Amino acid sequence: LEQTQKYALLYNQNRQALDSLEAFRTRLDKRQNEIAEMQRLTEERLRREWEEWQAAFARDWQKRLVTEEDRWRRQDLSNQKVVEHLGELDESTAFYYEEILTLWEVVRDANERWGNVLRDTIAESQEKPNRQIKELRRYAEEKRKDLL
Numbered sequence: 001l002e003q004t005q006k007y008a009l010l011y012n013q014n015r016q017a018l019d020s021l022e023a024f025r026t027r028l029d030k031r032q033n034e035i036a037e038m039q040r041l042t043e044e045r046l047r048r049e050w051e052e053w054q055a056a057f058a059r060d061w062q063k064r065l066v067t068e069e070d071r072w073r074r075q076d077l078s079n080q081k082v083v084e085h086l087g088e089l090d091e092s093t094a095f096y097y098e099e100i101l102t103l104w105e106v107v108r109d110a111n112e113r114w115g116n117v118l119r120d121t122i123a124e125s126q127e128k129p130n131r132q133i134k135e136l137r138r139y140a141e142e143k144r145k146d147l148l
């Protein structure tokens with residue numbers, strides 16, 4: 001009887017331990033399910049945030065591409081205008097170069113004519129003083145000979 005009571009007591013203790021293990025297993029299963037649900041929700045939230053980020057990035061990238069394309073187009077138009085303007089400047093520069101050469105030749109010819117006129121005028125005006133100097137030298141030579 002005593003051993004039966006010990007077995008009964010052990011059985012009850014085992015039963016209580018088994019019940020507490022069952023309760024622990026139930027709590028563990030419940031926590032696992034909660035954690036699995038939290039993980040699923042977190043993964044879902046991360047996936048949604050990733051997709052939103054990718055969509056925003058794609059949208060921003062597309063805007064940047066459009067902006068860059070517009071900037072390049074405007075730069076090409078500006079370059080084309082500059083090239084046209086440089087072409088016009090080349091034409092006008094060639095025209096002005098020819099005009100300057102022509103004016104230079106006219107000024108050079110006028111300078112030569114004026115130079116010739118001045119040389120002739122100077123030559124004529126220096127002829128008379130040269131003659132006078134020669135006469136003075138001759139006179140001075142005669143006086144010197146007279147004195148000797």
